[in-house]
Amino acid sequence: MRSMHNQTTQLGFAILAATILTSPVFAQRMDKLWGDRTAQAGVGPSDRSALFRDGNYGMFIHWGLYSHLGGKWKGRTFYGIGEWIKRQMNIPDDEYKAVAKEFNPTQFNAREIVRVAKEAGMRWIIITAKHHDGFAMFKSKHPFNIVDATPFGRDPMKELADACREAGLGFGFYYSHNQDWTEPGGTRGPRKNPDGTPASFEQYFRRKCYQQVKEICTQYGPLSFVWFDTPGRIPKKFVEQLVKLVRETQPQAMLCSRVGYGLGDYQSKGDMEVPPRNIEGLWETCDTTNDSWSYAWYDQNWKDATEILHRLVATVARGGAYLLNVGPDGKGRIPTPAKQYLLEAGQWINRHPSVIYAAGPSPWGHALAWGDVTTQNDTLSLVVFDWPQDGRLLLPGLKTPIESARIVTAAGETPVEWERHGAWTVFRVPCAKPETPAAVIEIQTEETPQVDQTLGVYPNTDTTLLVEFAEVTGAEKKQLRWMEKFGEWKHITQVGQWQDGGKAVWTVNVAEPGDYMVELTYKGEGRMVWRIETDEGAMLQNQQNSATVYHTYPFGRLVFAKPGKHTLTVSLIEGDREQASLSAMCFHPME
Numbered sequence: 001m002r003s004m005h006n007q008t009t010q011l012g013f014a015i016l017a018a019t020i021l022t023s024p025v026f027a028q029r030m031d032k033l034w035g036d037r038t039a040q041a042g043v044g045p046s047d048r049s050a051l052f053r054d055g056n057y058g059m060f061i062h063w064g065l066y067s068h069l070g071g072k073w074k075g076r077t078f079y080g081i082g083e084w085i086k087r088q089m090n091i092p093d094d095e096y097k098a099v100a101k102e103f104n105p106t107q108f109n110a111r112e113i114v115r116v117a118k119e120a121g122m123r124w125i126i127i128t129a130k131h132h133d134g135f136a137m138f139k140s141k142h143p144f145n146i147v148d149a150t151p152f153g154r155d156p157m158k159e160l161a162d163a164c165r166e167a168g169l170g171f172g173f174y175y176s177h178n179q180d181w182t183e184p185g186g187t188r189g190p191r192k193n194p195d196g197t198p199a200s201f202e203q204y205f206r207r208k209c210y211q212q213v214k215e216i217c218t219q220y221g222p223l224s225f226v227w228f229d230t231p232g233r234i235p236k237k238f239v240e241q242l243v244k245l246v247r248e249t250q251p252q253a254m255l256c257s258r259v260g261y262g263l264g265d266y267q268s269k270g271d272m273e274v275p276p277r278n279i280e281g282l283w284e285t286c287d288t289t290n291d292s293w294s295y296a297w298y299d300q301n302w303k304d305a306t307e308i309l310h311r312l313v314a315t316v317a318r319g320g321a322y323l324l325n326v327g328p329d330g331k332g333r334i335p336t337p338a339k340q341y342l343l344e345a346g347q348w349i350n351r352h353p354s355v356i357y358a359a360g361p362s363p364w365g366h367a368l369a370w371g372d373v374t375t376q377n378d379t380l381s382l383v384v385f386d387w388p389q390d391g392r393l394l395l396p397g398l399k400t401p402i403e404s405a406r407i408v409t410a411a412g413e414t415p416v417e418w419e420r421h422g423a424w425t426v427f428r429v430p431c432a433k434p435e436t437p438a439a440v441i442e443i444q445t446e447e448t449p450q451v452d453q454t455l456g457v458y459p460n461t462d463t464t465l466l467v468e469f470a471e472v473t474g475a476e477k478k479q480l481r482w483m484e485k486f487g488e489w490k491h492i493t494q495v496g497q498w499q500d501g502g503k504a505v506w507t508v509n510v511a512e513p514g515d516y517m518v519e520l521t522y523k524g525e526g527r528m529v530w531r532i533e534t535d536e537g538a539m540l541q542n543q544q545n546s547a548t549v550y551h552t553y554p555f556g557r558l559v560f561a562k563p564g565k566h567t568l569t570v571s572l573i574e575g576d577r578e579q580a581s582l583s584a585m586c587f588h589p590m591e
């Protein structure tokens with residue numbers, strides 16, 4: 001199982017391909033590309049947002065001419081998100097366009113894709129109608145399209161739209177409105193027309209973008225979404241025209257914030273970003289089943305069912321919707337491992353629909369050590385991935401009286417006893433995990449659940465304290481993101497720029513006194529001495545080496561003498577203060 005905690009640890013072992021990709025400048029550039037990530041307010045409950053708000057889980061599909069290349073050009077592999085192969089491998093326009101003559105996805109089966117999405121528990125599909133390469137996967141007046149330029153000759157978007165409708169799934173299009181690498185005037189496209197005259201963005205917009213958006217909005221029946229991407233520096237007037245067009249032709253369609261200028265209906269987070277704390281309003285995280293969005297022959301870094309569910313549940317618990325991508329290959333088939341893990345996850349969702357659909361966010365505001373919590377009115381669903389071995393599931397901070405508690409499995413419901421110990425509720429559970437990948441305990445509270453959100457330190461489960469939740473003085477708390485190949489973004493909150501006396505302070509609620517092995521996750525340069533102190537006077541100081549990637553280092557044993565609220569302070573005593581970047585502290589209860 002690859003929990004998100006483990007993933008963070010694993011980041012430490014990854015090799016950074018190019019330091020430029022980690023630079024803040026590059027990350028800022030992505031901010032520009034993803035655009036103003038605010039969204040329009042005022043979408044009410046009975047309107048077009050209903051599917052998005054209640055469905056919480058959709059399928060994203062990146063499929064295009066690049067899928068035929070599958071990450072390989074003239075015998076060389078591009079190790080990055082596959083749909084960028086044209087640009088990253090500098091494939092000349094005429095050679096790229098000629099690929100269309102070989103693109104014949106005869107195994108494409110819209111009904112099969114819809115079956116997978118439906119059985120996976122997804123409530124809508126959004127597919128790339130045109131990506132940055134400029135190739136239209138639908139019948140268009142522009143000749144560079146799948147119906148007119150390939151031997152395939154079918155309109156797969158029509159087939160998929162119909163299949164979704166038939167199966168009762170929402171359907172939407174991704175459209176790259178700003179970048180078009182093969183159309184004169186498109187961003188990053190040719191600067192000149194074939195006759196040598198200069199090409200303008202306005203020209204690209206009028207002749208291709210606007211016309212094609214009209215086509216996708218009028219040829220495929222009602223759409224639930226129009227998902228524009230990478231607005232970059234597109235002038236506002238063009239975005240306004242697209243928004244007007246979508247509103248007029250597809251009044252039920254939701255627009256994501258990547259249309260630009262805050263004109264979307266909901267916020268789209270950064271690629272592959274599951275936020276650590278709850279976010280208000282309508283928002284989505286788009287993620288992918290492996291590293292690439294589109295099919296790449298070498299990419300076997302699949303998320304298994306556990307990881308898919310972990311990320312889905314975490315997103316829903318933070319208040320968002322999860323849009324999970326698959327990249328069908330050049331023949332039109334979803335890769336088998338993606339299918340298998342999605343369907344496995346779907347079986348679990350099918351057993352626990354109320355954990356996902358129309359579920360509210362966790363009153364804790366963040367993940368808990370063993371998993372996460374979603375809600376339906378006064379019912380809390382505790383989704384337990386890391387099942388405690390000692391028959392006690394500990395829940396910190398629930399202030400509202402509990403009416404009933406039960407373990408819910410496919411076989412039925414088993415009542416659970418509980419006791420209150422200070423701010424903690426201890427549920428008496430079987431030592432064996434009742435269900436995999438996650439067990440669900442449903443708690444009915446007597447009234448709307450009220451919670452003290454203080455982070456818990458658990459006596460029977462490892463606890464990771466992210467710096468996201470620390471008060472920081474004399475150092476800088478900042479979100480970092482980077483990619484290790486190209487386009488597969490990693491996100492972390494870290495504390496850097498340590499001044500003398502700088503510190504990160506967590507307030508925690510310790511369930512039981514005891515001994516804990518403490519680890520720190522950080523990166524930097526050379527040896528570093530860190531100090532960890534508690535408000536009880538316990539202190540741990542130790543030296544460890546560092547690396548240019550995040551790595552988790554053991555620091556030693558720390559003792560809590562009394563249960564209850566404590567503060568934990570981490571400071572850098574010696575080491576390169578500029579380079580030191582702390583991301584988390586972890587507590588392992590000692591036997």
Ligand code: FHN
Binds near residue numbers: 229230
């Ligand atoms: O550049 C694209 C990328 O290829 C992919 O489509 C993702 C999906 O969110 N959007 C852009 C980068 O953010």
